[in-house]
Amino acid sequence: MSDRKNIKPTSRELMEFHVEALFTHDQNMRLRTINEPWPGEDPAPRFFLGRTIEGTAFCRFRYDVPEMLARQLEELCADEPIISDFQTKPKHFEAYMNLLQSERFTMGPCYLIPEEIMPTMQVVSITRDNMKEFLYDGFEWLISEIEYVQPCIALVHESRVVSICRSVRVTSRAHEAGLETLDGFRGKGYAAATVAGWAMAVRKMECVPLYSTLWENFASQRVARKLGLSFYGVNFTVI
Incomplete structure (x- = not known):
């Protein structure tokens, strides 16, 4: 068994795994496209924010978000509190939407499937x-x-x-x-x-x-x- 299987990732690491699975990135870790395994390249969202139960939060930006705007969003992200209820919008929700001049967003809970979970029926x-x-x-x-x-x-x-x-x-x-x-x-x-x-x-x-x-x-x-x-x-x- 490899060392990677023996070490349980932190919530921050899991969120990094999550965003890297969702979207392709360029060499500057800017978002490019939705990382679908089948052919096709739909554009990634302009802004991703991951809030964790440990209190760490980080964000990523699409390649075409201006650097100054990205820095403003990053500062707000650093002020996000610990998350406990997945229905709670980000603390700076209105600021994110205003800065990006958008009315469209997605949000939802993220889970790790623990090793001890086994199927109760034949698959x-x-x-x-x-x-x-x-x-x-x-x-x-x-x-x-x-x-x-x-x-x-x-x-x-x-x-x-x-x-x-x-x-x-x-x-x-x-x-x-x-x-x-x-x-x-x-x-x-x-x-x-x-x-x-x-x-x-x-x-x-x-x-x-x-x-x-x-x-x-x-x-x-x-x-x-x-x-x-x-x-x-x-x-x-x-x-």
Whole structure:
């Protein structure tokens, strides 16, 4: 077992893993594009703020944010308090929005999937070799992505895939979970089992499994609570 697997990252380190998984960066650590594993390059947001439960906060800026504006935002970021409630907006929310002259933002909780979490139901790995056996009746759209979103773990109920968790943001250090569960099969524990199975597969690759969502996505938050995920902070972006 490698040393990296033995050392638990701090909340600050997890937030760094998170932003590096979400977005591509240039040599100056400026944001470039959304780090989607499949082909395509959508632009990153202009501003990212990560607040953690340890009280550390840091921000990153897109490559086209002027240096003077970036410095102003950075000073405000340094004054952000410890985060305990993921629904609490940043202390300097209004200032961020005004300085960036924007009305569009995203925010949501960020979690680490602990090593002790195990799937409570049987799950299967979906690959290019077996995808046609499983990806029908609701998950046909995943066929074009399957090579890019490994590992991809599914829960099969009565010969039908009803929930899938796959890697939708990938770096050499961390993977971010992308979870999809069919309507009619939610609230039964299927999603939680799928996420747990995915996390095991990611750890076998010696990477950190991360789970994040939006503050208004209550279904995704219920999965996090059911699994007992480790809350480490809140992300905030301005488009």
